[in-house]
Amino acid sequence: xxxxxxxxxxxxxxxxxxxxxxxxxxxxxxxxxxxxxxxxxxxxxxxxxxxxxxxxxxxxxxxxxxxxxxxxxxxxxxxxxxxxxxxxxxxxxxxxxxxxxxxxxxxxxxxxxxxx
Amino acid sequence: xxxxxxxxxxxxxxxxxxxxxxxxxxxxxxxxxxxxxxxxxxxxxxxxxxxxxxxxxxxxxxxxxxxxxxxxxxxxxxxxxxxxxxxxxxxxxxxxxxxxxxxxxxxxxxx
Numbered sequence: 061x062x063x064x065x066x067x068x069x070x071x072x073x074x075x076x077x078x079x080x081x082x083x084x085x086x087x088x089x090x091x092x093x094x095x096x097x098x099x100x101x102x103x104x105x106x107x108x109x110x111x112x113x114x115x116x117x118x119x120x121x122x123x124x125x126x127x128x129x130x131x132x133x134x135x136x137x138x139x140x141x142x143x144x145x146x147x148x149x150x151x152x153x154x155x156x157x158x159x160x161x162x163x164x165x166x167x168x169x170x171x172x173x174x175x176x
Numbered sequence: 177x178x179x180x181x182x183x184x185x186x187x188x189x190x191x192x193x194x195x196x197x198x199x200x201x202x203x204x205x206x207x208x209x210x211x212x213x214x215x216x217x218x219x220x221x222x223x224x225x226x227x228x229x230x231x232x233x234x235x236x237x238x239x240x241x242x243x244x245x246x247x248x249x250x251x252x253x254x255x256x257x258x259x260x261x262x263x264x265x266x267x268x269x270x271x272x273x274x275x276x277x278x279x280x281x282x283x284x285x286x287x
Contacts, residue, residue, distance in 0.1 A: 092273055103279045104220070104264070153219045155275075163208055163268070165275055170219040 062088050062158045066168035073144055074176055081139045081171045083110075083154030089134035090156035094165065095127075098151045110137040110154075144175045179203060182265050182278035190286050195252040197281050199265030202246070208268040209241055209248045213261045214280070220264055224250060255285045 063086040073079050083093055093110040108129055109117040116129035128140040137156075141148055153170040157163055183198045197211075208227055212220035226232045226239040226248065238251040248267075252259055265278040 094274070104277050106274060109274060151219075157273070163273075164210065164222065164225055165266075165268075166222060167212075167219040 062086075062156070062164075062166045064154065064156050064166050064168040066154055066171050068171060069169060070172045070174075072174045072176065075145050076143055078140055078142045079144055079173060081141075081152055081154075081173075083137045083139070083156070083168050085135045085156045085158075088156075088158035090137075090158070091134060093131060093137040093154055093156040095129065095137070095139050096153045096155065098153060098170075104153070107139075110139075112137075141173065144173070146175045149173055149175045178278075179276040180265055180267050180278040182263075182281045184279075185281040186284060187281055188284045188286060189255050191255060191257060193255050193285075195255045195259065195283050195285070197250040197252075197263050197265070197283070199248045199250075199267075199278055200246055201248070201265075201267045201276070203267070203269050203276075204243075204246065206243075206246075206267045206269045209239070210266040210268070210275070211237075211239060211248075211250045212264040212266060214264060215261045252283070255283075257285045257287050259283060260285050 065084045067082045091112045095107045096104045110129045110131040112131045118124045131137040154168045155165040157165045189195045211224040214220045224239040226241045232239045236253045240249045262280040262282045264280045266275040
């Protein structure tokens, strides 16, 4: 299957700082990528759809000014958690698919964020 | 009504048995159906995709799709302890290419 990477895999930061997470499609181009968040013992929650060259589409209840998404190239999307607080501590996972964003989605390994 | 519903579990099966996972979806326009496996602390991993009515087999896994009944299932034959994980059913109606996920069914295979 297609390979999606994320960096960093784990990050610990102080409250109030911003954290950037990268999602890369390694062997295909992706015009659309997706960002999810997962709290312990809970389901995946879609946060936003990242569109190459245009603004991201956020799901209801997700603060677009807090979770900044940039999809500047066909292989890279970034999620920046601005002014992070302890309640933002979670497992952030991106996904992408080689079919122009549709059909099969492959997940990155995830980024575990801990805000102290 | 949730878009995608899975049998709640947890499901415990003895090693070597068949694990049966069920999923129903509400959107009749759904086109693509996926099963992902998620080990604790890890991200989901695609194990099966199915697009047409009927069965699709891949090794010990068989996915079954019935669009008329809006039902998709996954059978795991000869279950192994390494199959112990949460299995997520996902449905794509190709509008915006978003996947709708079920809450997942946790499977434990007893040695």
